[in-house]
Amino acid sequence: MKKVKYYFDSESLAYKKISPKKRRSFAYISLFLLSSGLFGTLAFVVLLNTPYFETPKDRLQAREIDNLKIRYSILNKKMDQIDEVLAGIEERDNNIYRIYFNTSAIPDEQRKAGFGGVNRYKELEGYNNSELVINTSKRVDVLSKELVVQSKSLDEIMKLAKEKNKLLSAIPAIQPVRNENLRAVASGFGYRSDPFTKVRKFHAGMDFSSKTGTPIYATGDGIVENADNTASGYGNHIVIRHGYGYETLYGHLSKYKVRAGQHVKRGDIIGYVGSTGRSEAPHLHYEVHKNGEVVNPLNFYYGNISAAEYVAISKLANQENQSLD
Structure with missing residues (x-):
């Protein structure tokens, strides 16, 4: 039951009923509705950023991110295998092929040198998984450079081999009379x-x-x-x-x-x-x-x-x- 308020009128020496003004009531109602709206919006935003409230789009994006993490993990394992195979080729290149053809080995500093100067991966920074993406990108770039160096080395070995065949054919290696x-x-x-x-x-x-x-x-x-x-x-x-x-x-x-x-x-x-x-x-x-x-x-x-x-x-x-x- 709504409370009724009174006030004492000194002229009539009697209590009179207080009637609320319509404008004030409307202001109270408006303030209440505005506060409720702000609180609801804030609560909605908070809920959106908690794991307990996911939209179908959020779940789809989460699955895509997990899938990308798995793919990056597989890619890194494949690069580990490539690293191992390439290391074997480099070992044979330096310690067999180049020794046989009497040419100097390619130092590891040249084979595995990074990329100095400008930050090549700046556009990949600032994301939740930036470290994973940047490290993988660096590995791909270093591997690509190692492959280029090794490819050029093998081209040089092929040239040396052709020259070696010419040398071996030129050496006077038989008796001139049978x-x-x-x-x-x-x-x-x-x-x-x-x-x-x-x-x-x-x-x-x-x-x-x-x-x-x-x-x-x-x-x-x-x-x-x-x-x-x-x-x-x-x-x-x-x-x-x-x-x-x-x-x-x-x-x-x-x-x-x-x-x-x-x-x-x-x-x-x-x-x-x-x-x-x-x-x-x-x-x-x-x-x-x-x-x-x-x-x-x-x-x-x-x-x-x-x-x-x-x-x-x-x-x-x-x-x-x-x-x-």
Whole structure:
């Protein structure tokens, strides 16, 4: 029951009923409604930001976020596997391929270097899962750079391999006269007795004794530089420039089968044994030059003789006997 209020009127000496003004009642009602609206709005906002009140859209977004976290987790596991495989390739690259081809290893600082300067991931900051996204993005970038470095390294190794094949083909690696055609290894590399003066002097090659007309073979790939008799003492001779610092000389030939400027392959017949020039008997005088210096040809016969044959030839070549030229 609504309370009725009174006031004392001093003129009439009586109590009179207080009638509320309509404006004040309307103000009270308006204030109440406004307060209720504000409180309701605040409560709604609070409820929206609690886990106890989710809209269908919120639940969908939550599922999408969880799904993305799972995908990032799987991506990071795959990158772990890629890291492991790439580390194995890098290990073989540095410690096998580059050592074999005599080139310097790529340091880890170069392979795994980050990206300095401007913050590349600034646009990814400020989100609930920024750390996960940024770390994954960094890993992808570093892996991409490592793959680029490794790819370039393998391109370099391929180029070195091609050059290595050329080098291996150019090295004078076989005997210039086959064993079945040999009478003897008449003289080796080093100091020997001169057949004409009987004075001990340095013999710069090896003498292979064989009958006139025995085939002589190019010991490595190269280009014929000379095929003439202009060099004193060598008679008819051939010089082959193999590249990589190697040259070979074949002296005292009876005749040529090649000409200057011609490309030859290892095993090609280039001429025939003779006794032209300063020679005591039919034989081939054979020299190997490396970077302008004469070297012992005995060190290069690994291409077409067995270990036993090498030992036998080595014993003969190392005897201080008389040379044939």
